[in-house]
Amino acid sequence: MAEQKNRFEIIIRKLRENGHKITPQRMAIVTILAESAGHPSVEDIYEQIKSDFPTMSLATVYRNIVLIKSLGEVLELGFPDGSNRYDGNKPFPHPHVICIKCKKIVDPDLDSLDEMKKEVAAETNFKILNHRLDFFGICGNCMAEKV
Amino acid sequence: MAEQKNRFEIIIRKLRENGHKITPQRMAIVTILAESAGHPSVEDIYEQIKSDFPTMSLATVYRNIVLIKSLGEVLELGFPDGSNRYDGNKPFPHPHVICIKCKKIVDPDLDSLDEMKKEVAAETNFKILNHRLDFFGICGNCMAEKV
DNA sequence: TTTGCTGCAAATAGTTTGCAGAGAC
DNA sequence: GTCTCTGCAAACTATTTGCAGCAAA
Numbered sequence: 001m002a003e004q005k006n007r008f009e010i011i012i013r014k015l016r017e018n019g020h021k022i023t024p025q026r027m028a029i030v031t032i033l034a035e036s037a038g039h040p041s042v043e044d045i046y047e048q049i050k051s052d053f054p055t056m057s058l059a060t061v062y063r064n065i066v067l068i069k070s071l072g073e074v075l076e077l078g079f080p081d082g083s084n085r086y087d088g089n090k091p092f093p094h095p096h097v098i099c100i101k102c103k104k105i106v107d108p109d110l111d112s113l114d115e116m117k118k119e120v121a122a123e124t125n126f127k128i129l130n131h132r133l134d135f136f137g138i139c140g141n142c143m144a145e146k147v
Numbered sequence: 148m149a150e151q152k153n154r155f156e157i158i159i160r161k162l163r164e165n166g167h168k169i170t171p172q173r174m175a176i177v178t179i180l181a182e183s184a185g186h187p188s189v190e191d192i193y194e195q196i197k198s199d200f201p202t203m204s205l206a207t208v209y210r211n212i213v214l215i216k217s218l219g220e221v222l223e224l225g226f227p228d229g230s231n232r233y234d235g236n237k238p239f240p241h242p243h244v245i246c247i248k249c250k251k252i253v254d255p256d257l258d259s260l261d262e263m264k265k266e267v268a269a270e271t272n273f274k275i276l277n278h279r280l281d282f283f284g285i286c287g288n289c290m291a292e293k294v
Numbered sequence: 295t296t297t298g299c300t301g302c303a304a305a306t307a308g309t310t311t312g313c314a315g316a317g318a319c
Numbered sequence: 320g321t322c323t324c325t326g327c328a329a330a331c332t333a334t335t336t337g338c339a340g341c342a343a344a
Contacts, residue, residue: 021318021323042308057326062309064324080225080279082308082334097271108267112259117282120255124244125287132227132281135264140272168298168343189333204301209334211299229309229333 007034007089011073018071025053029064033074033088039096039105041085077105077134093131099139106139154181154236158220165218172200176211180221180235186243186252188232224252224281240278246286253286 011030012022020026028049032040040048046061065086068074074088077096085105095113097106113133121128158177159169167173175196179187187195189208196203212233215221221235224243237254244253260280268275 023318023324025325055326060325076227078225078227078229080223082225082229097267097273099273100276106271108270110263110266112263112266116257116259119257119259120244120282123255124253126244126246126282126284127290128282128284129247130283132279134279135267135273135275136277137273137275143274170299170343172300202301207300
């Protein structure tokens, strides 16, 4: 919990430092992004906020995500089906494990990745800045439930 | 070269086996996908074919890619900016290294990935079916060219 | 001859943008 | 009071679909 409070404050502070105003709508969006429970989509965020702010517009969600992304405080997860989901709790690249049935996303611990990055850099002569690693499969729950 | 000829023939055979007709437009698309030089986008494929088939439609490219994808003979690479590129030469998941300046895509050799997959499966209790691993960076050429 | 394929145009989905008024500072 | 932000609607981009004619088998 403390972590999430920190994430909220960190993002708000960064917005302030860069001369952005803190509106109620923006705070609501940051609140959800800071927690990022279940790695929400734009639509998820919009739906959650609409009950508190009936006039909330999808465009506002999009604009704020673009802004926060530009500050490096949210990670965009783009999926093969074209959908995007967001993680403002861990805004740095990290592996994901995605259940293709229930769409649940889990963050595994993997320490072999740094080494792999070096291996790739050496082999290809690239300067590696970023990466993306996703595993797709079926989670324990969905396997148990199968008819 | 022999490999690419094989890929072309494999895809055409698979289409035939599944009761699909072999039209000149379809052959042209498969030819490009089988080689997948530079991991072409839909637009790339369309542009390349249009000189031979002036009436070629983007919809036809899309429809054929969906079809060939459903046969498991082309890999779709979705990128953070929303663009898609395709690899019909190596239609199974494999890592990519992408230059963010010149958009070049390189296929590195990485053997530690299988082990990582097992590690993830054990840790998360998922049955892993698929994965995606991309590294983003700057290639040797673009680094040398930097102003 | 049959059935699937193509080309065109229209439809759709997700995201972005212009503008006028509202609100944070 | 200034200047950014919001909400709305329209614009835009990438992709998909309906339909009529065409062509592979």
